[in-house]
Amino acid sequence: MTLDQPHPDSCAFSDRDFSAIAEILHRETGIFLGDNKKNLVYARLNALVRRAGFGCFADYVAHVSARPPNAARQEMISTLTTNVTSFYREPHHFEDFSARVLPALLEKAKRGERVRIWSAACASGEEPYTIAFEVLRQAPDAGRLDLKILATDIDPEMVRRGARGVYAEAVAKQIPPHIRAAFLPENTVAPAAKALISFRQLNLLNPLPFNGAFDVIFCRNVTIYFDPLTREKTWQQIVSVLKPGGQLYAGHSERVSGPAAKSLKLNGLTAYRCTK
Template identity: 40%
Template sequence: MIVPEQDSEPQLSLATLDALHQVSYREAGLILLPEKVRMVQSRLRYRLKETGIDTFESYLALVRTDAGARERRMMISALTTNVSHFFREPHHFDILADEVLPKVKARLKAGGRFRIWSAGCSNGQEAFSIVMHLLDKDPSLLDADFRILATDIDPKVIAFARSATYPDRMTDNVPETLRKRFMQPTQLKGQPAHKMADACRNLVRFKELNLMNTWPMRQTFDAVFCRNVVIYFDAPTQDALWPRFHNVLAPDGRLFLGHSERVSAPETVGFSVTGPTTYTKTRSQPINSLNLKAIQGETHGTS
């Protein structure tokens, strides 16, 4: 009789998945549902091999400790999906160029600033799409006080974004005219690639940032892109973020979300819907005790 081979790979139990969910939720607001057990198991097996740990239970014990702080970051990196491409949901770039840019031009001519935040920037395509689109509309921005802050929780994608070098397959959505103007042909691991021109790179600052933590920015933004990020959060976590985004937006600033994301009751946090998944800051929001906690990053429940 032939005895079937036992699966030698470590197995993730639902109990351990739930405990890992508690850690990921506290750390980054990530929800690990029971139906995702195979996905989580597959993604974290590599982390077990990297750390030399034999079981998911032992891995859980590590990421629960202070000594496991770095590994918690690597765990979140493994669990998050970094799918993006250039000029995704292009209507947002048109709104930015046609409605936001004209309102800041007078300010720029007077020596003022123009700031945009790409929150959850992944490999940087969103930030560089913004740069290319706006420079195509108004080349004078190169001489203005115009900058983009691009942040992500994953240190690996931030490192990739800083390199600003993309395999040709990742640049398919870049119009040929913009590719010729703002990108330079190069090689990446022996394969054809394109690198963003220095003029574009100099306008973007990439930083690692966990949206659940304190935000260090002290000045406001004319637009915030946070697209296809909050879909990984539950409703209470999302609701805690809206007043924080409201707080960092300038008057009449725009908040752009992903196609399947919505601000619940936008009027209660001082937003109005002004386009497809586009929200405009319409008034100052009184900071009551609940909003103050949210703005300070203290409102984040545990499940």
């Protein structure tokens, strides 16, 4: 093979292909890809393009651009989203939730009131399960209360994995041993924790389909991927379904920006109380 021949395991990827892919991803998810992400996109999609039998990215782009949207487009979006997560990620949020927020919510639930918690970009489920573990540690009978956790993500594969609740050893061992023994025996989520959670596919760009409001929302490490305007709109939507006095947790490098910030008061590390 000479230097000017393409590598047999790669196919041509032009700036135009990159722009078309970035445009689809932005339109459908809010995720913004700067030009510096071209290599990343190539690395993530090359194998997929070849596996689907396309000789070059241009043909693949034409296929994923087709209307109505096809499975290849969903697969591309899933491949380009970053799904990194872990049990007890950013542990200060769970410490704060358990010490300051949860006791009052359990009091409410024990009085027969409704309590709702939302993990708004739950990836493969570690975040909502961590919430469930903390709930069950304080209230082993939580399943009898009107306390529910909603776990949503745009990526259907993530939602499936979350609902399955089975984790690799490397993932399970992130959990403190006594909590793991109680709630993740044989690396499978205990039925009591599963029963508290509903997993659903949901795109944060779309109008939110909820009737009631949430006592607590975890919306962490997703808006960092959005462009500034989408970020502001997303926070507005999130705050619109947060109860007065409700608690919001954002990711470690996220700050609520735009009009939503007027209804929130910082009360911890990237943690906010709703003041509306």
